[in-house]
Amino acid sequence: MALALVLVPLAWALFLYALPSERWRPALLPLLGAAHLALVVRVLAGTPGAAAGTWLRVDPLGALLLAVVSVLFAVCSLYAVSYLRLRRDRPNRAFCACLALFLAMASLVALSQHLGLLWVAMEATTLVTAPLIYFNRNQRSIEATWKYLLICSVGIALALLGSFFLSYASLLGSRDSSLLFSSLTAHAGEFSRPWLRAAFVLLLVGYGTKIGLAPLHTWKPDAYGEAPGLVGALLAGGATSCAFVALLRVFHVVDLAGEGAFARRLFVGLGLLSMLWVAVFMARQRDIKRMLAYSSVEHMGILLIGVGVGGAFGALLHMVTNALVKGWLFLAAGNIHRGFGSKRLRDIAGAARLLPWSGALFLFGFLAAAGSPPFGTFVSLFSILGAALTPGHWWVGGALLALLAVTFLGMGSSVLRALQGEPPARALESPHRDRPAGTVPILLLAAVVLVLGLWLPRPAQELLEAAAASIGGAP
Secondary structure, three states: OOOHHHHHHHHHHHHHHHOOOOOHHHHHHHHHHHHHHHHHHHHHHOOOOOOOOOOEOOOHHHHHHHHHHHHHHHHHHHHHHHHHHHOOOOOOHHHHHHHHHHHHHHHHHHHEOEHHHHHHHHHHHHHHHHHHHHHHOOHHHHHHHHHHHHHHHHHHHHHHHHHHHHHHHHHHHOOOOOOEHHHHHHOHHHOOHHHHHHHHHHHHHHHHHHHOOOOOOOOHHHHHHHOOHHHHHHHHHHHHHHHHHHHHHHHHHHHHHHHHHHHHHHHHHHHHHHHHHHHHHHHHOOEHHHHHHHHHHHHHHHHHHHHHOOOHHHHHHHHHHHHHHHHHHHHHHHHHHHHHOOOEHHHOOOHHHHOHHHHHHHHHHHHHHOOOOOOHHHHHHHHHHHHHOOOOOHHHHHHHHHHHHHHHHHHHHHHHHHHOOOOOHHHHOOOOOOOHHHHHHHHHHHHHHHHHHHOOOHHHHHHHHHHHHHOOOOO
16 A cells, blocks of 8 residues: 555656646646545555565654645645646646656655665655756746756765765674664664764755755755746645655664764754844845745754754644645745736735735735744744753754744735735736635645644644654654
8 A cells, every 4th residue: 555655646647748638637636636645544544564674664754744745735736727727838748747756756755764765765856846847948947947956966965975874884883784764773873973973964964955954955946936836835845844854764863873962963053054044035035936935944944943952743743834834825926926927026016906815825824934823833833942942952942033033024024015005007917816726725725724723633643743753752
């Protein structure tokens, strides 16, 4: 059953690429989203059938990632139908096939229990998403695609070198150890400490590049800014979550080896640097999608801080809520982009009048991203702050609160400027207005985030607790 989570989207990608009809390809994407989501629900409801020594297995951390990616893809696939219908000027063969391939590779990341296979899956997510960024086929999109490929490939290469170092650390410590995570965690205490530290630094830089942590984030504003809104949603909510889970698997090995304090200090330092970077540059953003890219950098830093201060449960909950909120915001931003024919803030005004649904959803999405109640991000941020505001980490909690406030003011001023006022004459002549096909998917994401803020279902809480415990965090 677990293998079907990879094979079904792979087969669907081949079928979509072979299908000659430009009209039917987008219409079949929601069927894939529904089928994958049904498989994920069935896997989560059952007992994993694979032994601990296999390369592919559904463990709590992987199950959490599967749920996030599957829900996000299912909603984005609904949005893709109306979006691609409006973009008939572009062929969608490669676009639809690569969407299905991304779902397959993200599922493979979630299931991978081998260090080498995990690296292959992470590299594959980079390769299959590059054509999605280039969908508009203009000078800016090709520049963004190449920057994405080059910078992320350098990061993945460093992650490969870190994987080699980790393998050598295990070889020096225990010749019985393999590259399966079950074996690495069992023998972690015997590993060579200097090689293990070097391995973790390389893996942190490598996977941190794919996560988009500052100063490794330079591909992110361009890629998110030039990609279609639904692609930005999958990158900010899905691809970054995959890289974060990959990093957590390595962190757990380092923690069991007795170097957890070293790793947590790096997490906190890089997380605070990312938030500081965003606080400095957020107010200067003049592009609505690039603004969301910097928001993604900020929240990836929050995830690392959460793990670094011992709030694994809050960090994993924030991974879920942030992924859904980023999907919400990017889809709403895509509607605003089409309505105004521009994504530059100087061309956008009166979005609440021109696009009342998308404008209101974008405003509430901003509030959710800022961690305002009653949304799920408030609960996750509050949990992280609770772990940070302890005698050993009080200064981290103070810095986190201060940086959140600065970013809120910088991003809030841009959001309000875009929503208020009168729409320009050019926008009033645009035929693009709010339609149910473009707003219902956003409402679905908003509803899930709202429910998570008001009530955390028991199965979801148990999964989060099990995932936190699997990486050494308190349930």
